[in-house]
Amino acid sequence: MTTEPTIRTEAFDALVIRDVEGKPRAGFEKLTLADLPDNDVLVEISHSSLNYKDGLSVSGRSRIARRLPMVAGIDLAGVVLRSKVAEWRSGDQVIVNGWGLSETEWGGYSRFQSLKASHLTRLPDGFTPVEAMAIGTAGYTAALCVLALEDWGAITPGQGEVLVTGAAGGVGTIAVSLLATRGYRVVAATGRESQHDFLRGLGAGDFVARAALAEAGKPLQAERWSGAVDTVGSQTLANVLAQTIYGGAVAACGLAGGVDLPATVLPHILRGVALIGVDSVMAPHARRDRAWAYLAANLDRTKLAALTTTAGFADLPDLARAIIRGETHGRYVIEVA
Numbered sequence: 001m002t003t004e005p006t007i008r009t010e011a012f013d014a015l016v017i018r019d020v021e022g023k024p025r026a027g028f029e030k031l032t033l034a035d036l037p038d039n040d041v042l043v044e045i046s047h048s049s050l051n052y053k054d055g056l057s058v059s060g061r062s063r064i065a066r067r068l069p070m071v072a073g074i075d076l077a078g079v080v081l082r083s084k085v086a087e088w089r090s091g092d093q094v095i096v097n098g099w100g101l102s103e104t105e106w107g108g109y110s111r112f113q114s115l116k117a118s119h120l121t122r123l124p125d126g127f128t129p130v131e132a133m134a135i136g137t138a139g140y141t142a143a144l145c146v147l148a149l150e151d152w153g154a155i156t157p158g159q160g161e162v163l164v165t166g167a168a169g170g171v172g173t174i175a176v177s178l179l180a181t182r183g184y185r186v187v188a189a190t191g192r193e194s195q196h197d198f199l200r201g202l203g204a205g206d207f208v209a210r211a212a213l214a215e216a217g218k219p220l221q222a223e224r225w226s227g228a229v230d231t232v233g234s235q236t237l238a239n240v241l242a243q244t245i246y247g248g249a250v251a252a253c254g255l256a257g258g259v260d261l262p263a264t265v266l267p268h269i270l271r272g273v274a275l276i277g278v279d280s281v282m283a284p285h286a287r288r289d290r291a292w293a294y295l296a297a298n299l300d301r302t303k304l305a306a307l308t309t310t311a312g313f314a315d316l317p318d319l320a321r322a323i324i325r326g327e328t329h330g331r332y333v334i335e336v337a
Contacts, residue, residue, distance in 0.1 A: 014110035015316055017057065017070045017102075024065060026058045026072060026317065033114075037106055040085050040117040043094060045078040047129050048108035049136035050311070050319050050332035051170055052231075052256060057102050058320035066103050074101045074281075075136045076108030076336075077129035085117045093123035097137045097288070098281035109316065111336060121285070124292040133333045134308040135295060138170030141280040142229065143291040145171070145251035146178050148276045149227040154249035157183030160226030164188055165213065165236055166256055167204065168195040168329040173307045174299070175229045177202045181298050187225075189213055189236075195329055202303050213239045214257065219264040223271070227251070234258035241267045241275060249274040307331055 011030035018025055033042070057064035057072050065072075080092040088094070099119040101107035106114075123132060149155045155162055162179050166172045167188035179186045180203020188199045191210030199207070213236045223245040230237045231254030240250055241263055252275060267273040283291075307330035311319060315334075322328050 012111035013313060015058065015072050015313075017065050017068060017072055019068045024057075024060050024063055024068065026060065026320075028314075031110065033112060036112065036114040039114040040083065041080055041088050041094075041115050041120060042082040043076070043078040043113050043115055043120075044081050045076045045108055045111060045113055046335075046337045047077045047133040048073045048334040048336050049075040049133040049138070050316070050323060050328075050334060051075065051136060051138050052254070052323055053137075054102065055320040055323035058317060059324050061324055064103055070102060071106040071108075071110045071113070072102045073108030073110070073334075074098060075133055076101070076113065077123065077133050078113075081112075083117070088117055088120060093129065094120045095123055095129075095132050096120060097140050098283070100281065109313075109334070109336070121288060121292075124296060126296045127292075130310075130333055131301070131304060134304055134331045135174065135299070136170070136331060137280055138331060139174035139295065139299075140288070140291050141253050141278065142171045142174035142178060143294045144280055144283065144287065145175060145229040145253055145278050146182070147291065147294060148251045148278055149229070149249055152227075152249045152274055152276060154247065154274065155184060155227040158185070160245065160248075161185050161187050161206070161224060163208070163225045163228040163240060164204075164231075165210075165228065165240065166190070166231035166254060167199055168192060169231060169256070170331050171229070171231045171253060173199070173202060173330045176204050177300060177303045177307070178295075178298050179203065179229075180205075181300055191326065192329075198307075198329060201306060210236075215239075216262070217242060219266045220270065225250075230254065232257040234260050235262055237261055238263035241273055244271070244273045246271045247273075249276055251276045251278050253278040253280070304331075308333060310335060
């Protein structure tokens with residue numbers, strides 16, 4: 001016979017976004033369990049992570065939250081305390097990535113959270129909660145991108161070059177590591193030469209300056225990339241498409257450089273280049289499970305540790321501003337407990 005754990009009733013910390021004079025503002029607040037949404041499963045959160053989207057949300061640079069107040073944080077790892085559905089039981093270790101957390105659903109920057117049962121994923125086999133959050137939405141998105149390129153048939157280990165833009169960021173670092181482990185020749189695009197040694201340690205074999213891809217170029221340029229993982233968008237993505245070889249493909253998942261795409265159809269209709277959009281927020285469970293299995297099989301744990309920084313809950317506001325300024329690298333695990 002199992003017994004439900006004793007659930008604390010005192011107030012706990014959460015990072016809450018509210019409307020302040022018409023603008024979203026994030027700040028730490030004390031909440032109680034009664035303040036949480038009325039959902040199926042109550043989870044005690046041990047860890048979360050910092051993603052570029054979290055930086056936009058917490059810093060107020062973009063109105064990510066579609067309704068306010070909103071608890072920020074698009075990732076979480078924790079343990080089930082109480083459940084209204086048979087699928088989940090007290091003591092189950094779970095993670096959540098995306099599903100509208102910090103947009104339409106209260107997120108992971110909270111000691112406790114009430115969540116929809118359909119949004120939970122069991123802690124993937126072989127990963128600790130810390131490792132799962134070191135990967136987080138960024139790393140799981142990177143896996144989806146690499147899988148998309150492989151499924152398309154655009155890239156072959158040992159043949160051609162695969163470009164990763166925003167390579168020092170969360171998606172970029174995991175993508176570089178995965179591709180290198182799989183035997184691809186990886187070229188990293190970054191604006192920080194100081195990160196070259198770090199990225200080389202993850203498996204990057206060559207580098208492209210961010211500025212070289214950010215300037216307007218011809219609609220068709222010299223062919224170089226068999227495939228690419230793009231986290232930047234805008235002019236960078238336009239140039240990457242223009243430089244991709246005949247029959248190649250680009251997996252696009254980010255907009256750090258902007259939401260526009262000042263490109264033409266020429267790479268697509270003259271070279272058969274594919275632009276593959278990758279969404280991780282609402283991806284179905286089968287796709288998520290495949291990505292986590294791919295990470296378990298191909299992600300070097302030593303490299304994961306090397307690209308991971310652990311930070312305290314109180315550090316979040318400063319880190320959010322830093323990630324938007326491009327001053328962070330790799331992945332950040334946030335200790336919520």
